[in-house]
Each structure stands twice: as C-alpha cells, then as structure tokens.
Amino acid sequence: MTTRVLICDDSRFARRQMARAVPKGWDVEMLYAENGQQALDIIRQGQADVTFLDLNMPVMDGYQAMEQIRSEDLPTMVIVVSGDVQPEARKRMQAMGALDFIAKPVDTEKLAGLLTQYGLYSGDMEKRQVEEDTASQSDRLDVYRELINVAMGQAGDKLAQVLGEFIHLPIPNVNQIASSELRMAIAEIQHKAYVSAVSQGFVSAGIKGEALVIFNETNFSSLVKLLKYRSQALNEQQEVEALMDVSNILIGACLNALAEQLDVKFSQNHPIILGRHCDLEQLLKNNVSRWNQVVAIEIGYSIDSQDIHFDLLLLFPKESMDVMFDKLMYMSGRADGYPA
Structure with a gap:
C-alpha cells in the first residue's frame, strides 16, 4: 500500500x-x-x-x-x-x-x-x-542557506548547553552583495546605534572568510550571569570576557559544522574586539571587507527570556562560496547538478 x-x-x-x-x-x-x-x-x-x-x-x-x-x-x-x-x-x-x-x-x-x-x-x-537539473544563482543561495542552517543549529545548541537557555534561531539571511554595500546591509540587520563587536578570520583550502559577532546594548549583566563567572558583578573585564566567550562558542561551533559538511578543516585567526559600546557606522567604516563581491550570511540569535540579542555575520568572497558549493555537491553525490 x-x-x-x-x-x-x-x-x-x-x-x-x-x-x-x-x-x-x-x-x-x-x-x-x-x-x-x-x-x-x-x-x-x-x-x-x-x-x-x-x-x-x-x-x-x-x-x-x-x-x-x-x-x-x-x-x-x-x-x-x-x-x-x-x-x-x-x-x-x-x-x-x-x-x-x-x-x-x-x-x-x-x-x-x-x-x-x-x-x-x-x-x-x-x-x-x-531528478537533477542545473543550478541557477537563486538555487545556489538556497544551497548556501541550508548549509548555514545546519551550522547555525549546531552553534545554537552549543550555546544553549553553556548558558542553560533556549536559543531562538531565525531563518538565515543569505545575500550576494558588493563590498561597498556591506555597511548598509549590516546596518539594516542591527538597528541599534551603539554596539560591541568581535571579528575572527578563518581559512581552508580554497576557502577564506571572516566572522563578525555584533552585540546590541541590552542586558550584558544577564549574559555574565548565564556564563556563571565567579564574580557576577558587571565590570569592563567581565564584559570583555563575555564578548569573547560567546563569540568563540558561536564561531567555533558554526565553523566546525561547516567543516564537517564540506569535509575540510578551518584554521582560525585569533579573535579581536572591533569595538565596545561604539557607533555602528564608525565601526563598519573602519572594518568593511576589502573583497569586491561577498556572500553575506546573517544569523540573528536571541535569548528572549533574558532580552539578549546578537548577530553572527559570516562573510565569504564569491570565489570561496563557489568552492563550497562544489564541495557540497560532491559530498551530496550530485557533482554535476542541482536537484529539481
């Protein structure tokens, strides 16, 4: 039957x-x-x-x-x-x-x-x-979105384990844009005028990229409490540690999940704090990507019960995304096309 x-x-x-x-x-x-x-x-x-x-x-x-x-x-x-x-x-x-x-x-x-x-x-x-057919540009963005969807979920699970809270996961936003448009694209996803941000570069064979975690200004004290530091008092040192710890968890888990799907290994640079409680426009002006074309992937994580919100932004040059697409098609047993 x-x-x-x-x-x-x-x-x-x-x-x-x-x-x-x-x-x-x-x-x-x-x-x-x-x-x-x-x-x-x-x-x-x-x-x-x-x-x-x-x-x-x-x-x-x-x-x-x-x-x-x-x-x-x-x-x-x-x-x-x-x-x-x-x-x-x-x-x-x-x-x-x-x-x-x-x-x-x-x-x-x-x-x-x-x-x-x-x-x-x-x-x-x-x-x-x-049945299979060839991949259009919109198809490619759909493939990238699903690739990131799996990585986003594993990163959210890792963070949930550390913080003991349910992490609200969005639909990842994937766009191919000119680097000159990057500042505008980030400004659209982060509506707060003042933010804190951490950046980390990564590279593998034929693939390179940058990860940017942007925190809005809400409830850093709650984030410190969830991380269970010995001292629960919010000060400059605790805030910096919280920024770095959350960024390391998100970026590390996300890259590990990407590496597993693509059968590659990423080498990661040391993370750096781009700014704390700084003007978003100035931060973007000083750190905009130098690539001509980028695929910008935005993931907006939130812990609604604590009013904590932050965005993970992954930036890849188009050439790197082409390599990732080919690898994923090969890993999926569909090197010659995209499923109908």
Whole structure:
C-alpha cells in the first residue's frame, strides 16, 4: 500500500535532500510544501500519512504548524527534520505530538531505522533517486542557506548547553552583495546605534572568510550571569570576557559544522574586539571587507527570556562560496547538478 509522504521545508535543496534520504524500497507518493501553512492545507485534505516537518520557516514555522495539527487532531504522523538540535526544541515538538526528531543533514540509515522502529517501513536502505537539473544563482543561495542552517543549529545548541537557555534561531539571511554595500546591509540587520563587536578570520583550502559577532546594548549583566563567572558583578573585564566567550562558542561551533559538511578543516585567526559600546557606522567604516563581491550570511540569535540579542555575520568572497558549493555537491553525490 502506497504511503503518502509530505516533505515540508522552505529550502528547495533541503526538500530534495530529504527526498533522496527516503529509502528506495519504501512505496511512497511524495508531496512538498514550502511552509507550515502549505503543509496544513495538504494534511487537511487527507493527503499526508507521514509528514517530515522543518522548524524554521517563513509564513508559518514548524512549531505553529504542529500546534494546529494537534489542536485539529489532523490525520498525519509527524517526524521533525531540523537543523535546530537543541534538546528543548525536541522536547517542545514531542510534547505537541511529534513522533520523533531527526537532525539535518539526514542520515539515510538512521532514517530507515527510525521508520522501521515505528512500523512504517521494512526493507533495504538504498537511497531514492531524484531528478537533477542545473543550478541557477537563486538555487545556489538556497544551497548556501541550508548549509548555514545546519551550522547555525549546531552553534545554537552549543550555546544553549553553556548558558542553560533556549536559543531562538531565525531563518538565515543569505545575500550576494558588493563590498561597498556591506555597511548598509549590516546596518539594516542591527538597528541599534551603539554596539560591541568581535571579528575572527578563518581559512581552508580554497576557502577564506571572516566572522563578525555584533552585540546590541541590552542586558550584558544577564549574559555574565548565564556564563556563571565567579564574580557576577558587571565590570569592563567581565564584559570583555563575555564578548569573547560567546563569540568563540558561536564561531567555533558554526565553523566546525561547516567543516564537517564540506569535509575540510578551518584554521582560525585569533579573535579581536572591533569595538565596545561604539557607533555602528564608525565601526563598519573602519572594518568593511576589502573583497569586491561577498556572500553575506546573517544569523540573528536571541535569548528572549533574558532580552539578549546578537548577530553572527559570516562573510565569504564569491570565489570561496563557489568552492563550497562544489564541495557540497560532491559530498551530496550530485557533482554535476542541482536537484529539481
């Protein structure tokens, strides 16, 4: 009997990755949705026996969609597939009725084992074939976004472990821009006039980049308390340590996750503080990238319960992103094209 499987993810690349991970021997009819609202429309029509649901999506995210599935008692079994691997994310979704939780990128063998465990599938674990086509520029940005989505989730999980708080993760913003536009792009994501910032460069074979962590001016005292320093009094030394510690956690975990997906190793420069409680315009003017074209990736982390907000900005020259794209296609077994 054919099982109707719905894959809900805002990334076209991620949807096809998920489709490829579904065992070839499983008799399924595939349906796709780009956000929770589209998924609900399909589920309400009785067209989804099993739903693979992402968490961070526009229009309606996975949490909102799961709440509707529960409140309406809709007929589908939900398995969450997300880059956000925080235990709290898993706990929230399973409390609302999700069957289980799979971390991105999806491991085919683990997926087959999970499906077998729940009596949904029994058979071989061979990957399903998915049609491919060539990659347009928008497709490439989508691939970069999903690559960063996985790294962002692992960095958020690492920070959550250290701070003991749930980290709100956004949809990463990926844009290819001229370096002359970089100051304007950063100013748009950070609306505070005064900020503190830490920068760190990194390099691997054919890949180089810069990471910039920008902190707004809210609640440094709460950040120091969450880091559990011996002295809880907020002073200049504690603030500097907090800036460096949080930046090291975010940048290190994010680069480790990127390296794992690309099968590379990054060498990292020593992090430096670009400025503390300084004017954003002046900070950007003094530190704008010298590359002609950059791919700017912005991730806005927040700890809502503590009113703490900061942005991680990854900057890559276009040539480095081309190398990363080729490596990811090769690692995914699709060196000649991009999935349809």
